[in-house]
Amino acid sequence: MTLLVQQWMKWIMDLFEWAQWRALGISLIRIIVIIALGRVFIWVIYKTIDKLLQKDAKVQLHTRRMKTLGKLLKNVATYVTYFIVILLVLSEFNINLGPLLAGAGVLGLAVGFGAQSLVKDVITGFFIILEDQFAVGDVIQAGKFKGTVEVIGLRATRIQSWTGEVHIIPNGAIVEVTNFSLHNSLAVVDITIAYEQNVEQASDVIKSKLETFKDPNLAKQPELLGLQTLTSNDLTLRIIAECMPNTQVMVTRRLNVELKHALDEAGIAMPAPTVVTYHKGESGGVKSGA
Structure with missing residues (x-):
């Protein structure tokens, strides 16, 4: 027993001698x-x-x-x-490392044949960046998805919609892209007034307000184009404002509020719906009223 223990101790000491440590x-x-x-x-x-x-x-x-x-x-x-x-x-x-690298090469070749979609995604992602189709921070629409680009990866692009959803789209699936961030946006505001209102007076009120309208997102001062549509009940005046990319909604809202206040102060009324009713009398006659 003692001999066996000694042999074990010698083997352990040989195994963990100082040189090895x-x-x-x-x-x-x-x-x-x-x-x-x-x-x-x-x-x-x-x-x-x-x-x-x-x-x-x-x-x-x-x-x-x-x-x-x-x-x-x-x-x-x-x-x-x-x-x-x-x-x-x-x-x-x-x-x-020689056999390891050789095996990795063979494995990579096999994976390459079975991962053509992955190769397509990577190549498409490369050309997206090379051609500057869109970049991180841009607002784009790819297919049915619209949002702000968060990440452009080698395989997929991630965009976040304005309501918070995150869409991950393989680069190879991005066929058509609309980029809303490359150039300035255009806010289009249609102001409708009652048919009996004076068009020249309304235009003067709107022009006066547009000259003093301020917004940090504006690229140019808003412009009144003129009478856009004419119907039997109302008149529509169109205003356009060139603004920074993707800010047209905010500018439109502010313009609507400011112009509404200006028209109210000038006494220019918006069109009100008109209802015409007909009442059949007892004698079979017809009475009309509004």
Whole structure:
């Protein structure tokens, strides 16, 4: 029994002799250094990308595109760095990377044949950014979904609707896109007054109010186009206002309120519905009234 215990103790001591502990400690230190250097490298890359894109944005004023391109470059740099770090860590465990990389290549080829939709998504995402079709922060409509672009990834684009829903759309499924953020918007306001009101007086009141109308979203001062429609009951005057992208709804609401107050103060009435009723008398005659 004593001999068996001695043999076990000798085997354990041989297994964990000082040289092995020293080698293990050195490997752990190397792994920690590799991971730390990887994190530092990613931080340097992030700072470099930010500086380059800020410089380019000042020259070309493409802040939308720069913001999107910056996020994409950072993601790619992160993935590549982590992949290299993993390979270096595996090499510290004396793992032969040759067969591993060869197997990964074969696996990647097999996956590529079965993941054509994924490849399509990635290629489409690349061209979305390259052609500057839309960028992070833009309001777009892709198919039946409309909202603000939150993320443009290599595989999918995420947009949030104004009611809070988040839609994740594969890039390959984005066939037609309407971008509401590339150019200024146009607020169109139709003001309807009663038919018997004086058109010239109403136009003067509206023009006077438009000259003093202020809104931070305006790109140009609102303009009265004139009489838009004429019916037997009312007259419609049309106003347009060029404003910043995606602010036309807010500008329209403010214009409606301000113009309503101005017309009320001038005594210009809005059209009221007219109802005509006919009453058949006892003698069969017809009486009319309003």
